[in-house]
Amino acid sequence: MAKKQQKKTAKGRLDKFYWLAKEQGYRSRAAFKLVQLNKKYNFLEKARCCIDLCAAPGGWLQVASKFMPANSLIVGVDLVPIKPIPRTITFAEDINSYKCRDQLRQILKDWKADIVIHDGAPNVGTAWVQDAYAQSELTLQSLRLAVEFLNAGGTFVTKVFRSKDYNNLLWVFNQLFKKVEATKPSSSRNVSAEIFVVCQGYKNPARIDPKFLDPMHVFKELDPAALASEDPDSGVPLTLKGTSAGNAHANVFAPKKVRKHREGYADGDYTLFHSLDAADFIKGQDVIGMLGSYNEISFKSDESKKLLELAQTTDEMRENCSDLKVLGKKDFRNLMDWRKEVRLALGIDLPKSKQKELAEQIETVEVEEMDEDDQIDDEIARLNEEAARKARKERRRKNEIRQKKILKMQLQMTTPMDIGMDVMDDQLGAGNDDMFDINSGERVSRKAAIQEANISDDESDTISASHSADDDDPEARAKRLDAEMDALYDEFKQKQSERDAKFRAKEARLKDAKNDSWHGIKDDDEEDEDDEANMSDESEGGYHVVQRRKEQEETFDSDDEEDEEDERLEREAMQQTKKRKRDIVVADPEIPEAKPSKRSLVNSLVSDSEISAQQSREASIWFDNPLFKDLELDQQDAEEQLEGDEDDEDAWEEEEDDSEEGEEEVDSDEEYVSASGSEQEEDDFEVVPQDQQEDAIPDEEWDLDGEDEEAGKQKRIRDHGLATAEAVALAQALVNRQITKEDLMDQGFSKHNFVDKDGLPTWFLDDETKHYKANIPITKEAMQALRDRQRALDVRPIKKVAEAKARKKMRTLRRLEKAQKKAETINENEDITEKEKSSTINKILAKSVKGGQKKKEVQLVVAKGVNRGLKGRPKGTKGRYKMVDPRMKKELRAFKRKAKRDGKKLGSSNNKPRVAKGYGPR
């Protein structure tokens, strides 16, 4: 028995309602019974005065106080005092006493109750052993108080036990109320015989016959003799004729006069608890029946005490025996096994081998006694029988194999390719042409035939060998079949995993989902996958990525023309980044840092061994290409390059920030890089800046080891919000008050969450994981909200652009600050006139504003002679430069000439090419 899972008190008390009650501050789990009853009948919201009979510890009172309107009168009474509850009046009294009635009258004064609720349970025996009759009496007593204090039209809610008095009680209720309904809320344990009756619309008769409320009359046992002498017209027993009870019986017994025993007590048996002696359990025959009808297996008799000394009677068995009502399927199976073992140990049953021996001995003796003819006849009969048995066994085996194969097919454990190959093999090898035998009496579907053919000879041999061993024992056969199915399923999964990378990733994700650190971040995971896909797309420069980027850039262009220059630089930077990413991927895909985003995510999904095996295979094939002969970059080199490049990036950022008033350095990476040979080589191995990796996969998502899991979960929820349509739909329903928090919690405790997985085969569990999920409806609004959010994300500028904008803003601010300081100094200067001051300040301000928009000048450089084709920054060049074709120089000269001839100023033309002040050294 799963001791850890369920605290072993009677009925496994600590169930979800126990915890819910704890969480919501209810004093008892019983509170949820009233919550659920009220949810169904809505009696609390309308009531202004409520009497709770047998109210301790006060769970129902808390619920009443929560759901009833403010300023309602709520009175609770119990044998034991109740700790004060806001908005309620309580006192300790026996509800059977007159004192109780008087006190109620005193409290209510001239008020009448709209609702009387009763959840009393007489304290008899142990806490959970109930005496049904006492319970019925208590119920009748509560009815007596109810009819005294209820308003016309009021409601009475009471607990009743499903005993033989149940129908009588219901009959009485029906006489006094317009509508009577019995219901069992889900919070009431199934093992409990209790049921709740909701009586609505109190008729408030002017006078009630006291016999209606007298247990002696209501629960009167009917004397068969009295019943026999009945009124011929109405069928009412003569002893009761003319009384209300008589009328009651007229209703109950007419027209058939046969009283139905539903699920009530057996005659003379008024207890709900039944104990079975262990010795009887071991020796008895109807084991299942016994386990179903008894509450415990006791070891009280001398015979059963001896069982306790057996090694087979473990502590767990004893524990299981102590409360049969809380056992699961597996526990019952264990109990049956235990019984079998004990029977063997006590010699009640013989072991199988001995049984066979015995049978053989008997057979031999018989044979010895026969004469020769008889012997021959008998031998023939035996052989015939054996042949028939073998044929039966073979047929059974084939059926099993077929079933198994059909199941395999249903689970899609075979692929069409396998089927084709197997069929061919089989047909070629064994000449099996059954498939095409249309006259075959046995109508096997083509698929089934294929499946049958799927079994290899080896497999069938193994199966038949193992079959013969335990063919007669259905239990062993079932176990063997289970084991075989599991093995087949594992094989199938392995095959699929080898074939399909997606499947592998899915498996790994499932595994991770089961892992605590992954709990609840499935969507993040998916997001990351998307990120990964995007990034890998990016690194390959796919069409979609280009399009997407284009769109983003266009949006941005139209948004802010002022930042044109910065934007262009950013575009170039991004292209460079992409180029660098490509470079590093081509240069050495084995360097982990070379594929930062991909590696890190894949690491998390697929085990290292899987990756390395597959990668090394793929990598060796890839690097067999002669292209890579000369390329020997080891991981260390790559790391050094990475560091170097990062330093460069930092330097670039610093210079960018330090540059002032148009003296900015060249932004473009190509232009920035030094021309020296070694550095040039390094340039080829630039990598994606580190911060991009961090963007793709936030550290904290992967690194939850040391953190509090709950805190991590909360953070993810904060960071990523409602990521699925289901989540958004639920959130909207909550906000719009279509459902309440309680509903949501209720739904959370669904069959999908509390599944006993013990003993279930893996393939079944896998399938369940896939399909056995609560179906949360998605609304149009939720989808729209998600789409809107995605759209908002799409139009947000990418990080690099936002950074460029911020840098620009910062530079403008610095310039303005400087200008302001200068203006202040000028203002304080008393040597110059006010007019001069204002014009100088104006100039400074204009300059500072213009400074930001000043176009950067580009030097055009022509490489000549040996320098032609050299890459990198030409010696002696400062600032931005552009390598141009020599022809352009000529064209420029021609342009100047023409301009001179036409008398135009070079600078006045809008069509002039962008030129530098002069030419570079080469």
Ligand SMILES: C[S@@+](CC[C@H](N)C(=O)[O-])C[C@H]1O[C@@H](n2cnc3c(N)ncnc32)[C@H](O)[C@@H]1O
């Ligand atoms: C199941 S509990 C009630 C739980 C309660 N409805 C709640 O929500 O907390 C049953 C209660 O009935 C009370 N009881 C039993 N017989 C009684 C009687 N004759 N008069 C008053 N209370 C009684 C017991 O003291 C016990 O507290």
